[in-house]
Amino acid sequence: MPRPVLDFWFDFASTYSYLAAMRISGAARQAGAEVRWKPFLLGPIFKAQGWDTSPFSIYEAKGRYMWRDMERQTEALGMPFRRPEPFPQNSLLAARLALAGAAAGAPWVADFCIAVFRAQFGEGRRIDDPSTLSALLTGLNVDAATALAAAASDASKARLRVQTEQASQLGIFGAPSFIAADGELFWGNDRLEAALVWAAR
Amino acid sequence: MPRPVLDFWFDFASTYSYLAAMRISGAARQAGAEVRWKPFLLGPIFKAQGWDTSPFSIYEAKGRYMWRDMERQTEALGMPFRRPEPFPQNSLLAARLALAGAAAGAPWVADFCIAVFRAQFGEGRRIDDPSTLSALLTGLNVDAATALAAAASDASKARLRVQTEQASQLGIFGAPSFIAADGELFWGNDRLEAALVWAAR
Numbered sequence: 038m039p040r041p042v043l044d045f046w047f048d049f050a051s052t053y054s055y056l057a058a059m060r061i062s063g064a065a066r067q068a069g070a071e072v073r074w075k076p077f078l079l080g081p082i083f084k085a086q087g088w089d090t091s092p093f094s095i096y097e098a099k100g101r102y103m104w105r106d107m108e109r110q111t112e113a114l115g116m117p118f119r120r121p122e123p124f125p126q127n128s129l130l131a132a133r134l135a136l137a138g139a140a141a142g143a144p145w146v147a148d149f150c151i152a153v154f155r156a157q158f159g160e161g162r163r164i165d166d167p168s169t170l171s172a173l174l175t176g177l178n179v180d181a182a183t184a185l186a187a188a189a190s191d192a193s194k195a196r197l198r199v200q201t202e203q204a205s206q207l208g209i210f211g212a213p214s215f216i217a218a219d220g221e222l223f224w225g226n227d228r229l230e231a232a233l234v235w236a237a238r
Numbered sequence: 239m240p241r242p243v244l245d246f247w248f249d250f251a252s253t254y255s256y257l258a259a260m261r262i263s264g265a266a267r268q269a270g271a272e273v274r275w276k277p278f279l280l281g282p283i284f285k286a287q288g289w290d291t292s293p294f295s296i297y298e299a300k301g302r303y304m305w306r307d308m309e310r311q312t313e314a315l316g317m318p319f320r321r322p323e324p325f326p327q328n329s330l331l332a333a334r335l336a337l338a339g340a341a342a343g344a345p346w347v348a349d350f351c352i353a354v355f356r357a358q359f360g361e362g363r364r365i366d367d368p369s370t371l372s373a374l375l376t377g378l379n380v381d382a383a384t385a386l387a388a389a390a391s392d393a394s395k396a397r398l399r400v401q402t403e404q405a406s407q408l409g410i411f412g413a414p415s416f417i418a419a420d421g422e423l424f425w426g427n428d429r430l431e432a433a434l435v436w437a438a439r
Contacts, residue, residue: 098410101409205299208299208302209299225428231310
């Protein structure tokens with residue numbers, strides 16, 4: 038039987054995507070599944086719903102709750118947590134970097150994604166700052182200048198637009214989302230385990 | 239040590255409140271906790287967020303996902319599920335009935351709440367129809383005419399307004415929500431277990 042595949046759709050600026058990003062490799066290993074990391078931008082998807090920023094910023098009570106819930110969840114999972122300023126961060130460059138790496142078949146994409154999430158939500162660093170991302174790449178023994186140049190190419194920009202358009206067409210309305218090979222969609226870090234069970238059926 | 243108490247805030251029209259309503263008595267028994275059933279209306283809370291109906295009706299992709307997720311969740315829990323028409327139902331009368339019963343110290347409130355959820359989401363019946371609610375009350379050996387008269391009183395109407403106002407003041411922005419004695423808020427059926435653990439600390 039071929040190894041089950043689960044697509045992990047996320048925006049680097051998404052709080053609950055942080056939880057999923059830190060958990061998914063271990064959970065997938067246990068389930069014998071392969072994870073495909075699919076960064077996209079929530080911005081255009083939120084805009085189509087009439088929102089010009091994160092719903093956690095627009096809806097105050099929901100936002101307050103989310104930060105408290107993230108405190109509880111990260112504590113329960115033993116993960117570091119710091120509320121980044123500003124929120125949401127601009128995740129464009131991080132997403133282009135990950136996509137450019139994936140397009141080139143680079144082996145560091147998953148590690149880079151995890152490093153970006155940890156820097157932002159574990160250490161409160163700004164991921165819209167190229168020097169942050171550059172340092173993370175260097176920490177992974179990746180040539181940062183080459184990676185940043187690839188991310189800045191027209192092809193890389195087009196790739197992120199297409200990826201985000203595809204997310205919308207797949208029915209994605211938030212992050213994290215998980216999609217099995219048959220198209221079954223699961224939304225939210227709380228559904229990671231159910232998505233893996235589905236993918237492995 | 240006094241028995242831990244968990245307040246269960248719900249709107250009868252809320253799909254995920256159905257899941258919580260069918261699970262909470264058993265889960266609370268296992269946790270040694272007491273549940274207080276707190277019906278309120280999401281309508282005024284949604285209106286304050288700029289929504290004139292359920293977000294599942296406003297945001298199409300989110301709505302489509304919710305119905306699919308409800309199918310999966312009810313199947314996993316072995317619960318019957320039928321999508322009610324229309325959605326959302328008008329839950330005003332059911333909420334007033336439950337509140338009037340609670341105010342009179344009636345022993346049937348939790349059973350009535352469960353029966354309303356099951357009729358609506360398990361059998362697709364309309365809960366805005368007094369004859370549906372009347373039949374459910376009769377099935378619980380409650381005098382339906384007396385209960386409906388109490389629900390129609392000015393005191394009962396005021397009670398529901400106060401309850402909904404209180405929900406908003408407690409930071410509630412959706413349903414189901416769970417609140418422990420210390421004010422800690424948990425949102426969503428997925429957080430029922432965590433809320434019970436918190437309440438029992």
